[in-house]
Amino acid sequence: MKKTIFVFSALIIALLFLFKLGKYAYFSGDISMEIGIAVIALVFFFIGIYINKKALQKKKPESPVVDIKKIEQLGISKREYEVLVEISKGLSNKEIAHTLFVSESTIKTHVSNLLVKLDAKRRTQAIQRAIDLQILSV
Amino acid sequence: MKKTIFVFSALIIALLFLFKLGKYAYFSGDISMEIGIAVIALVFFFIGIYINKKALQKKKPESPVVDIKKIEQLGISKREYEVLVEISKGLSNKEIAHTLFVSESTIKTHVSNLLVKLDAKRRTQAIQRAIDLQILSV
């Protein structure tokens, strides 16, 4: 909103400034005036391009973001989600156990729970499901 | 290139047309002329936005595409790649065997070869590697 106000203010100022130029050209004859108008047109043309580019740049960081609501809906706990992330990295249960400082048994329990909650038969399927559900950032 | 030429032609024509309007306003007094200039400016402002939007729309279908060169570089055969795709879908060796109409033994062989070529220890890791290498369309 502030951006919009700023942009319009800038446009008004630019317009007033160009009016001065226009009058200046006006006293210098007809041809100069046409050139002045051409300059005005071009300047605003590029302003339009610039504004638009800026606007689109901010839109870009869009949807590759993930999670939260669906994770909660599925009843996946924090710890389980951590395990899910490690699974998607291609780690084995033993490796996950090491990185999370717990026993492999614990990881197996988490994985089993995850498979149920994600309705998957294998960890590879769990990865796919998680990606589909936008629970994992690809 | 043709687009650019067309756009500039259109701009020149628009300019000439607006010059006519400018002259028209010119004979109607100062205020009208300033309004005319403002109109010109705004018109070109929006033309700029429009052109820019069009240009960016064509750029969009960008890089989510995949493969080929790297697949060849890694020495992955067609059949092996098919297996890789099925793996990434979360299928088991047995299921892949069914969908590709071969025995599970064959799939195991392909998987083993894939793991070597992708430098992975597990199929889940193979999936990650393949995604990193842009061999799989996420």
Next chain:
DNA sequence: ATGGTTTTGGTACTTTAGTATGAGCTTCGA
């Protein structure tokens, strides 16, 4: 404090996955 959830861990077993090795068959280019 008491009950529900989460996290942790274990045992015992079944099922997949993955490795190693060998071998027959097809295809395709030199």
Next chain:
DNA sequence: TCGAAGCTCATACTAAAGTACCAAAACCAT
């Protein structure tokens, strides 16, 4: 036509993955 490469399949194991069941400690909110 000869050989390399790819695809197929089998046997025999080892190693992960997953299931089932149980249970103690930790955490959190009423």
